[in-house]
Amino acid sequence: MPDEIKAGAAPPPTPAAPAAPAASAAPGVTRRGFLTWIGVAWASFSGAMGVASLSTLRYFFPNVLFEPPQTFKAGFPEEYIAGQVDNRFKESFGVFMVRDEKTLYALKAVCTHLGCTPNWLEAEFKFKCPCHGSGFYMSGINFEGPAPRPLERYRIVTAEDGQILVDKTKIYREEKGEWQDPESFIAT
Amino acid sequence: MAAPPKKSLFTQIREGQVWNSIFRHGPPDNTRNRSLAVLTNVFLHLHPVKVRKSGLRLKYTWCAGGTTFFLFLVETITGLLLMFYYRPTSEYAFSDILDLRSQVPLGIMREIHRWGAHAMVIAVWLHMLRVFMTGSYKPPREFNWNIGVLLLVLTLLLSFTGYLLPWDQLAMWAVTVGSNMARATPFLGNEGPGAALLRVGDISLVHAGDDARFALLAGRFVGSGALLRFYVLHCVGIPLVAAVLMAVHFWRVRKDGGISGPL
Amino acid sequence: MQWFKSAVDWLCNPPILFTLIFILFFVAFLWRRVFWIWTPRAALILFGLGAAFVAFGITDPNFRLIVSKPDNVPIVGMLFLVGFFTWLSMYLGLKNDERLAKSLPPEEKLESEIKILVWPDLVYTEMLCMILWSVLLIVWSIYLKAPIEEPANPAKTPNPSKAPWYFLGLQEMLVYYDPWIAGVLLPGLIIVGLMALPYIDPNKKGNGYYTFFERKWEILTFQFGFLVLWVMMIITGTFFRGPNQNFFGPFEHWDVHKLVPLSNINLSEVIWVKLFNVGLPTNWLVRESFGILLVVAYFALIPMLLGRTLFRPFFEKMGMVRYQILIFLLLCMVSLPIKMYLRWLFNMHYVVAIPEYFFNI
Numbered sequence: 001m002p003d004e005i006k007a008g009a010a011p012p013p014t015p016a017a018p019a020a021p022a023a024s025a026a027p028g029v030t031r032r033g034f035l036t037w038i039g040v041a042w043a044s045f046s047g048a049m050g051v052a053s054l055s056t057l058r059y060f061f062p063n064v065l066f067e068p069p070q071t072f073k074a075g076f077p078e079e080y081i082a083g084q085v086d087n088r089f090k091e092s093f094g095v096f097m098v099r100d101e102k103t104l105y106a107l108k109a110v111c112t113h114l115g116c117t118p119n120w121l122e123a124e125f126k127f128k129c130p131c132h133g134s135g136f137y138m139s140g141i142n143f144e145g146p147a148p149r150p151l152e153r154y155r156i157v158t159a160e161d162g163q164i165l166v167d168k169t170k171i172y173r174e175e176k177g178e179w180q181d182p183e184s185f186i187a188t
Numbered sequence: 189m190a191a192p193p194k195k196s197l198f199t200q201i202r203e204g205q206v207w208n209s210i211f212r213h214g215p216p217d218n219t220r221n222r223s224l225a226v227l228t229n230v231f232l233h234l235h236p237v238k239v240r241k242s243g244l245r246l247k248y249t250w251c252a253g254g255t256t257f258f259l260f261l262v263e264t265i266t267g268l269l270l271m272f273y274y275r276p277t278s279e280y281a282f283s284d285i286l287d288l289r290s291q292v293p294l295g296i297m298r299e300i301h302r303w304g305a306h307a308m309v310i311a312v313w314l315h316m317l318r319v320f321m322t323g324s325y326k327p328p329r330e331f332n333w334n335i336g337v338l339l340l341v342l343t344l345l346l347s348f349t350g351y352l353l354p355w356d357q358l359a360m361w362a363v364t365v366g367s368n369m370a371r372a373t374p375f376l377g378n379e380g381p382g383a384a385l386l387r388v389g390d391i392s393l394v395h396a397g398d399d400a401r402f403a404l405l406a407g408r409f410v411g412s413g414a415l416l417r418f419y420v421l422h423c424v425g426i427p428l429v430a431a432v433l434m435a436v437h438f439w440r441v442r443k444d445g446g447i448s449g450p451l
Numbered sequence: 452m453q454w455f456k457s458a459v460d461w462l463c464n465p466p467i468l469f470t471l472i473f474i475l476f477f478v479a480f481l482w483r484r485v486f487w488i489w490t491p492r493a494a495l496i497l498f499g500l501g502a503a504f505v506a507f508g509i510t511d512p513n514f515r516l517i518v519s520k521p522d523n524v525p526i527v528g529m530l531f532l533v534g535f536f537t538w539l540s541m542y543l544g545l546k547n548d549e550r551l552a553k554s555l556p557p558e559e560k561l562e563s564e565i566k567i568l569v570w571p572d573l574v575y576t577e578m579l580c581m582i583l584w585s586v587l588l589i590v591w592s593i594y595l596k597a598p599i600e601e602p603a604n605p606a607k608t609p610n611p612s613k614a615p616w617y618f619l620g621l622q623e624m625l626v627y628y629d630p631w632i633a634g635v636l637l638p639g640l641i642i643v644g645l646m647a648l649p650y651i652d653p654n655k656k657g658n659g660y661y662t663f664f665e666r667k668w669e670i671l672t673f674q675f676g677f678l679v680l681w682v683m684m685i686i687t688g689t690f691f692r693g694p695n696q697n698f699f700g701p702f703e704h705w706d707v708h709k710l711v712p713l714s715n716i717n718l719s720e721v722i723w724v725k726l727f728n729v730g731l732p733t734n735w736l737v738r739e740s741f742g743i744l745l746v747v748a749y750f751a752l753i754p755m756l757l758g759r760t761l762f763r764p765f766f767e768k769m770g771m772v773r774y775q776i777l778i779f780l781l782l783c784m785v786s787l788p789i790k791m792y793l794r795w796l797f798n799m800h801y802v803v804a805i806p807e808y809f810f811n812i
Contacts, residue, residue, distance in 0.1 A: 060403045067407065091606035114630055115368040115409075116361065117608040124710070130610030131365055132625055133696035133711075144714060145696075148629060149806040175806045216570055225570045235569045241562035244572055247543065248559065248661075250536060251580050258581050262588065282602045289596070299592030306525035307588070309617050313529075313677075314536055320673055321540035323657040323666060330649035337645045344617060351615045360603035361612040365622070369634025372809070380631050381810040409605060448659040449563035450556065 068093070074156075074164040077104055077188050085120040085127075085138060095154060095166060096120065096127075098138060103185040106154040106166045107140045113147040127151070141174065150174040153184045234438055236446060243447030248322070252315035256343075257434065259308040263346075266301040267423065274353070276419035278412040281355035305347050312343045324448040332440040335433055342430045349422035352415060363418070364410050370401040377401060456511065460700025463691055466795040472683055473788070480671055489541045497538075501531065514701050517690050521598045526616055526689055533682055537674070543661035544670075557660040610694045610707060619688030620681050626696070627790045629801075629811045637783065641676075644780045648673075651777045653768045676784055715800035718742045735805050742803035746812055749786070754778040 072093055080086055086097040094117070096107040111118050116131035126143075127136040134147030141150045155170040164186065172184035179185070201207055202215070213224035223237045242248060273292055274284045289295045316336065319325060325333035352363045375382040378392075378399045386393040396408050406413030441447070462468060478485060487493055505527065508514035518527055547557040567573075600609070614622045624633035656665040663670060693699040694707040719738050723731050732738045758766040758774060766774045793799035803812040 372630035
């Protein structure tokens with residue numbers, strides 16, 4: 001019990017010595033017992049308050065989100081030209097489809113600095129974020145500006161009908177060595 | 189028998205029952221009635237009956253704090269009037285803002301609200317500058333300075349939450365950038381330092397669906413949920429807290445000895 | 452006039468601008484020979500120059516475009532207001548200092564014993580203030596439409612994308628620091644520092660009247676934070692940051708295709724690759740050990756050194772706890788200019804870079 005007294009607020013002030021054995025006090029109530037009960041009371045009160053605060057905090061996180069679908073079909077690999085960045089899913093799904101010599105991958109079109117949408121500048125052959133000027137190579141590797149790490153890649157697999165399936169629920173981060181994962185790109 | 193002299197209508201009103209039920213003192217042309225004018229009025233009661241002459245000087249106070257409070261009142265009134273026409277949903281918000289200018293009489297309400305907000309931010313800063321430069325945060329006013337700092341932060345938050353409501357590109361991206369900083373909060377944001385340490389086995393406890401930014405935006409990006417959340421915070425949540433703190437702030441000004449002056 | 456515009460554009464480049472501002476700030480507040488700038492005559496001249504500069508700038512299309520953006524108009528106003536009130540507080544303070552030097556009480560003391568009735572004196576002042584502000588707001592609102600751009604579109608980021616103007620100081624910090632420092636830690640420390648101010652300020656003088664010399668160090672610290680690291684950063688972020696967050700002078704056209712090579716480099720790369728000619732170690736602790744040591748030394752050794760030498764009088768007056776809090780806040784504040792210069796001089800990106808844990812300094 002003594003540790004529970006610590007859990008509450010300030011310890012209750014010790015009452016002064018009773019002026020007289022009060023007749024109203026129930027028989028058998030000792031000073032120690034009284035303090036223990038006060039401790040229990042404070043501890044349960046604080047506990048209840050804590051639970052109430054946490055529940056209120058939980059209230060701010062809804063159980064259902066109304067967000068667009070997280071997977072989409074992105075056509076056939078032959079539709080993409082090697083050495084080019086494809087913007088066709090940038091508006092609808094926030095994905096750059098990039099095909100280099102050997103692979104095809106889906107870059108998440110969200111700057112790793114503060115979440116703006118980078119633009120592919122064909123002339124300068126790089127992604128450039130309009131918010132704070134981060135620059136990324138075609139591979140998604142950051143090379144200038146404040147972005148701390150490369151763009152992320154989404155899971156990309158071939159569906160049963162031969163179409164590309166991009167799954168936005170799983171991301172692959174280069175600095176963790178996840179771009180070696182066979183599902184982070186499609187070999188072409 | 190001469191008839192009693194005719195009293196003017198004005199005097200009749202001044203001496204009538206209605207007037208005297210509202211104002212319980214005579215015309216404020218002597219010290220006693222002037223004191224009563226302040227004492228018996230709930231709004232003027234913010235003030236004491238008498239103040240230091242040095243604290244009345246504009247060159248001393250710049251009226252910055254009073255201006256801030258007045259602008260808060262302007263924002264409250266114009267904001268309330270805007271709420272009659274504005275619907276905080278992603279379908280309506282933008283067109284409602286346009287309608288405020290073209291379809292609503294006195295089409296400068298939004299302008300007054302916006303420029304008043306900018307002016308309030310500047311007035312708060314100047315008030316802080318004045319209080320600092322006169323050393324008015326020193327004992328016994330330390331606590332009230334702290335309340336003031338909180339009010340300054342709330343003023344900026346009020347402005348920031350209001351920024352999203354027009355639901356145009358300017359608003360949306362400013363809030364995207366601003367709220368993404370919440371993502372970088374240590375331990376509470378999914379891209380903050382320490383978040384990677386909060387894992388149970390393979391499951392991370394802090395991710396894009398449950399971090400500080402999510403609580404702010406009610407989603408993983410700025411959408412309808414964020415608009416509604418910012419609207420509620422802007423119109424009710426923060427103003428309520430600010431009003432409570434302002435009450436404390438003004439009360440403490442009086443309790444700490446009024447406008448500061450040399451000891 | 453082209454040479455003048457080019458000169459101004461060159462001067463406004465952040466490295467040059469901030470170096471100038473740092474020097475000017477300390478000269479204006481510390482060098483007694485130039486204290487004539489705090490006199491009314493000098494204020495009038497400075498105001499005239501400022502107004503003339505804005506008037507001249509308005510004739511330039513690029514300058515006009517930025518300054519007359521509806522949301523930027525209050526900032527131009529704020530510039531003059533902050534300048535005027537900084538001058539006013541210094542002018543009144545120095546006037547009081549002269550009186551104090553002759554062992555006269557400060558000017559406020561002459562009237563602080565006299566009590567004045569609130570009705571009519573104060574309530575009429577307040578009413579006039581309210582009327583003036585109402586008129587100003589209404590006229591301002593009639594002549595200047597509030598901005599509204601295209602409807603929100605999550606897929607298209609406008610270029611440039613900026614935070615609301617009062618947060619542009621913080622956004623400017625984002626150029627030099629990571630979001631968790633510039634967006635969370637430093638703003639939090641600003642608030643904490645402001646709240647701690649009455650408790651760590653050991654100086655009992657200057658309570659309730661304007662003075663400068665009785666509170667020189669407090670005023671210097673506060674004004675450095677407010678004028679230089681807050682207001683000046685807002686000015687930079689508002690007027691000199693264009694598309695792609697590149698720098699543009701006030702008379703320069705905002706060209707989306709302006710190419711600015713940003714080749715930033717981490718401290719670990721400098722040490723391991725350039726100095727030792729070996730690759731980066733794979734273990735992050737080994738890789739970043741130098742940066743971590745540097746940061747630890749900055750926050751641990753400097754307080755000790757300063758406490759024994761330069762700040763000894765403060766340390767003795769304040770005691771351990773207050774001194775440690777003060778020095779920590781000061782070091783955090785000064786770390787921003789230090790990081791700025793590291794960036795400008797050596798293209799330093801991160802002193803400590805641990806992207807695996809989102810921990811970059």
